[in-house]
Amino acid sequence: MSGITSEPFIPFSRTSIGEEEIREVVDTLRSGWLTTGPRTAKFEAEFAAYVGAPHALAVNSCTAALHLALRALGLKSGDEVITTPLTFCATVNTILEVGATPVLADIGGDGNLDPKSVEARITDRTRAVVPVHLGGLACEMEPLWRLAARHGLKVVEDAAHAVGTHYRGFPIGAGLPAEGMRSDAVAYSFYATKNLTTGEGGMVTTHDQGMLEKMRVLSLHGIDKDAWNRYAEKGKWFYEVVDVGYKYNLSDIQSAIGLHQLRKQEEFVRRRTRIAQIYSRAFADIEEVEVPPQATNGRHCWHLYILRLNTHRLTMNRDEFVEELRRRGIGTSVHFIPIPMHPAYKEWAGLPQNHCPRAMALYPRIVSLPLYPSMMEREVERVTDAVREIVRRARRGRARYRGAAAS
Numbered sequence: 001m002s003g004i005t006s007e008p009f010i011p012f013s014r015t016s017i018g019e020e021e022i023r024e025v026v027d028t029l030r031s032g033w034l035t036t037g038p039r040t041a042k043f044e045a046e047f048a049a050y051v052g053a054p055h056a057l058a059v060n061s062c063t064a065a066l067h068l069a070l071r072a073l074g075l076k077s078g079d080e081v082i083t084t085p086l087t088f089c090a091t092v093n094t095i096l097e098v099g100a101t102p103v104l105a106d107i108g109g110d111g112n113l114d115p116k117s118v119e120a121r122i123t124d125r126t127r128a129v130v131p132v133h134l135g136g137l138a139c140e141m142e143p144l145w146r147l148a149a150r151h152g153l154k155v156v157e158d159a160a161h162a163v164g165t166h167y168r169g170f171p172i173g174a175g176l177p178a179e180g181m182r183s184d185a186v187a188y189s190f191y192a193t194k195n196l197t198t199g200e201g202g203m204v205t206t207h208d209q210g211m212l213e214k215m216r217v218l219s220l221h222g223i224d225k226d227a228w229n230r231y232a233e234k235g236k237w238f239y240e241v242v243d244v245g246y247k248y249n250l251s252d253i254q255s256a257i258g259l260h261q262l263r264k265q266e267e268f269v270r271r272r273t274r275i276a277q278i279y280s281r282a283f284a285d286i287e288e289v290e291v292p293p294q295a296t297n298g299r300h301c302w303h304l305y306i307l308r309l310n311t312h313r314l315t316m317n318r319d320e321f322v323e324e325l326r327r328r329g330i331g332t333s334v335h336f337i338p339i340p341m342h343p344a345y346k347e348w349a350g351l352p353q354n355h356c357p358r359a360m361a362l363y364p365r366i367v368s369l370p371l372y373p374s375m376m377e378r379e380v381e382r383v384t385d386a387v388r389e390i391v392r393r394a395r396r397g398r399a400r401y402r403g404a405a406a407s
């Protein structure tokens, strides 16, 4: 190892799986019911209650959740869907998968979709908006919902980072208690590195029963289970495929994990918030970095701590900064490589209507620091010490100051 520390490596992400999760998985295995069943039904009900949505459908990823929502809304070839360039590829892949055209709008100072940029990109082909709550910081949803109402657009929230995030006093998924102030569907991720995990998994919530039913049918091959009831005389073996669907259901083994993760989520959010506060306090007086924006519209769930480097004040770039942290035994990540930078998207994302200068300018400045409930005080301190030390060595002003002092 080419590090400069003998201390153990602090990974970027670490799961918090307890005995409760392990016991529930073992119980599930012993129960004989492994696929979607009673534990998934329970997980759906408890998750819906947690996010304040009337309906929840458990699926095997957030990607599946996004795909089902877009399919159930009837999006198709020729439709335009506006989303952010600062997101994971799954957000645009699912738009492309239903045959629609992604349109990128630029971000605001918070790193989330800027409603003004969204408005500027609405055409007569725009059908939907897919905002992403980057790192767990809620998008300013109200202007987006107003735009959607005015232009007849659907809204599907990519809440992969936002289990535990609140917007204006309500969890993401609940919407606001006012006419039109909610989304058509909200998609969550339980991937291994997310702030609530089932290893792989996801959930999609909605306030619309019809939408739930469409997504449920599409999530299981397009099989209409009600056929069992309609043709009861045929017996339990009968079913009808009423749409061309997918295999997106979540297993009871995964739901067993999710049930207990969900019950700990409030405590997880508290611990993440505490660490984020320690980071922000430790970096507040360093001009070479900018701490991530606080929530001004609700509760940040602190899925990610995205530090912004003021690279013009540093003698090193972000990639070198990442390498310096790694040499000190600290893992990091970058959220995200902007969509236009991926070869698969170049053709459409490079078009002038997708030009997002603010996202492109932010990208070379961002680095996500380790942040998870099981981080120990000593680990948090090692991260803050390392950032401060790297910055001290790479401070541009220092060289200038020395020069000035010598003259």
Ligand SMILES: *Cc1c(COP(=O)(O)O)cnc(C)c1O
Binding pocket: 060, 061, 062, 063, 064, 087, 088, 090, 091, 132, 158, 160, 161, 188, 189, 190, 191, 201, 202
């Ligand atoms: C992780 C992630 C997804 C995909 O989640 P999966 O559960 O892995 O499919 C989608 N959008 C964003 C913003 C993500 O970070």
